[in-house]
Amino acid sequence: MSTALMEDIATSPPAPGARRRPRRRVARPSETRGAWVLMAPYLVLLMIAGIIPVAYAVKTSLEKAPTPLDPTGGFGGVDSFRTVITDYRFVDTFVNIFATLVVWLPIMTIGIVGLALLVHASPGWFGSSMRFIYYIPGALAGVANLVLWVYLLNPSQSPIEGFWQALGVDTIKQAVAGPGNLPFILAAMMFFQGVGQWVIVVNGGLNGISEETLEAARLDGANEWRLAWHVKLPIIRPWIGYAVLMNLAYGFQLFLEPQLLDQVASNALDDHWTPTQLGYAFAFSNYNFPAAAAMSLILLVITLGIGLLVVFRTGLFGEEEHR
Amino acid sequence: MSQTTAAGRRAPVAKRGMFDWSVGKTARVVTMLFVACMFVLPITGFIAMAFRSNEGVAAGAGGPFGFGDMSWDNAQYSWSQVNGFGPGGGGLYTRWLLNTLAVAGGGALLAVIAALPAGYALARLRFRARRTVLLITLITMVMPNTVLVIPIFLEVNAIGAVGELWPVGLIMGFFPFGVYLAYIHFMTTMPQELVEAARIDGLGEVSIFWRVALPISRQAAVLVGFFAFVANWINFFLPLALLSSNQNNQTLPVGLQQLIGASPLFNPTVAAGLDVKLYMPQLALATFISMLPLLIVFLGAQKFLMRGETMGAVKG
Known part of the structure; x- marks a missing residue:
């Protein structure tokens, strides 16, 4: 949801006042002091919900898992990381994520770009109302989206009952747990829930293209197809990169959907289908906190890497670096 | 959501080709409407589901989306069940x-x-x-x-x-x-x-x-x-x-x-x-x-x- 505004934030021009004066002046002590006072509430929250948990997870991950014989734990070095990586489920969880990403990311990217271009090619009320309609499922995020999909996936009362019959699927368990079905179902769920907000983001990028540029291309004889392919697409590349990277990071943290689909499929799915589920199982089923901490740190490093790419490589946040 | 700005910015284009329904334009509008239906219909059916009866759902009453099966009484019954969940009378x-x-x-x-x-x-x-x-x-x-x-x-x-x-x-x-x-x-x-x-x-x-x-x-x-x-x-x-x-x-x-x-x-x-x-x-x-x-x-x-x-x- 928060990405809905991202278009304008990403495209927002540097403030008029920000550029006029030279930036390189010495920080005044009173200004520095004021800044710290004003940032104090935020920094406290950053500590509580960000820095301290990560530091504590690092410390926990370096401890020994308590066993019935030695309940005290104590320093264990990288044992917990070894436990996690050599766990028979570890590689599988990443294979599952990759399988989902292979299905989902291309559909998502083509969907986002295609719909954004279609909306942009539709002036007036039609385009904007379509864009609003595409966004509606995004409001049904999380568990609500899941219950909606349970309604669609359960052949006994689904409005797409005929589709399931054609596939020979009679129960929701068969639909969800059929071999190889899950990546496709997850892709459909996440597409439904997420595509609209990204259409708004990419559409924001398209709205940033000046009318003169488009008019010049039209005068050169470009039709709408060529305009989209040769003019609009290259210009919005940063937004597409942003969308792909953010969705990639989203894919790595998948938890809710597989966890709850397992529940509606009478536990026919693997309980530890994604890395986050595995980390959750380490904490809440095995009570192996060091391993849970190690698993979460591995995921943290992956998503942090993607986050750094988003900030430094998409070019959308570049302005901040030079201000 | 930014209808106003978007529409305002592209207003000049709107005049171009308002009445010429070329193949391209037809394909675009049909595609967009089709996608819109795929997004809206499941949600409509889902909201209708909240007002349906268990018997009606089991019998497949009220058409594919069950609109004919909706009633306020059903919702009241469902609410009694939902809020009845929990130990000691629910809530x-x-x-x-x-x-x-x-x-x-x-x-x-x-x-x-x-x-x-x-x-x-x-x-x-x-x-x-x-x-x-x-x-x-x-x-x-x-x-x-x-x-x-x-x-x-x-x-x-x-x-x-x-x-x-x-x-x-x-x-x-x-x-x-x-x-x-x-x-x-x-x-x-x-x-x-x-x-x-x-x-x-x-x-x-x-x-x-x-x-x-x-x-x-x-x-x-x-x-x-x-x-x-x-x-x-x-x-x-x-x-x-x-x-x-x-x-x-x-x-x-x-x-x-x-x-x-x-x-x-x-x-x-x-x-x-x-x-x-x-x-x-x-x-x-x-x-x-x-x-x-x-x-x-x-x-x-x-x-x-x-x-x-x-x-x-x-x-x-």
Whole structure:
């Protein structure tokens, strides 16, 4: 949801006042002091919900898992990381994520770009109302989206009952747990829930293209197809990169959907289908906190890497670096 | 959402080819309408489901989307089942609703209180660590917040507060996107000259924020509050990890998961031991009601959201 505004934030021009004066002046002590006072509430929250948990997870991950014989734990070095990586489920969880990403990311990217271009090619009320309609499922995020999909996936009362019959699927368990079905179902769920907000983001990028540029291309004889392919697409590349990277990071943290689909499929799915589920199982089923901490740190490093790419490589946040 | 700007900007194009329905235009409109139907029909059918009867659903009454099977009585019956869930006469759903209001609202309030001064400081004050704080904010903003949940659980567990609501609200107050929104707000709406003038008038840095910046930040406050509230309302993993141990202190998303788990559709053995029967109409109603507060907040903030879209586009 928060990405809905991202278009304008990403495209927002540097403030008029920000550029006029030279930036390189010495920080005044009173200004520095004021800044710290004003940032104090935020920094406290950053500590509580960000820095301290990560530091504590690092410390926990370096401890020994308590066993019935030695309940005290104590320093264990990288044992917990070894436990996690050599766990028979570890590689599988990443294979599952990759399988989902292979299905989902291309559909998502083509969907986002295609719909954004279609909306942009539709002036007036039609385009904007379509864009609003595409966004509606995004409001049904999380568990609500899941219950909606349970309604669609359960052949006994689904409005797409005929589709399931054609596939020979009679129960929701068969639909969800059929071999190889899950990546496709997850892709459909996440597409439904997420595509609209990204259409708004990419559409924001398209709205940033000046009318003169488009008019010049039209005068050169470009039709709408060529305009989209040769003019609009290259210009919005940063937004597409942003969308792909953010969705990639989203894919790595998948938890809710597989966890709850397992529940509606009478536990026919693997309980530890994604890395986050595995980390959750380490904490809440095995009570192996060091391993849970190690698993979460591995995921943290992956998503942090993607986050750094988003900030430094998409070019959308570049302005901040030079201000 | 930014209809006004978008339409305004492209208005000249609208005149071109208004009546020539070429193959390309027909294909475009048909495609877009088709996709719109794929998005709207399931949701319509799902909302209809909340007003249907268990018998009607089992018999497939009322057409493919069951519109003919809807009635207010059905919804009332379903509500009695949904809110009847829980030990000793139920009422858990109402409890979860109030819990969610408390943590999502409290978290959103904290997010606003923290975001406005921090965003102002990052936008309009010069200090050494500015770039570092901004970078940390950007990076935490683009990372999925679920990756921090297990570390946060370990932290909260270490202080023995698992199962209590206050840590959830407190942690929901950390909302770096809100700081970034406030930062952009002050960058675009408050000229540096205004700050300089206030300094010449002898105001201290904190007073400048309090007396000059804060009065012009209602727009930013509503936006930060709205986005924080929505994010908190649908947050599943954090309350799941922190509150699972205490059934009374759960939030709606976690509670909905429990209702699914108690449905005879998916878990006949558990459901057999319950007084209430939670079939698809009841689950749909529980979900539908859980989304209503978001709808209310959206309608309340709508005026500001529309303006918010144009906020960043002000070229000064």
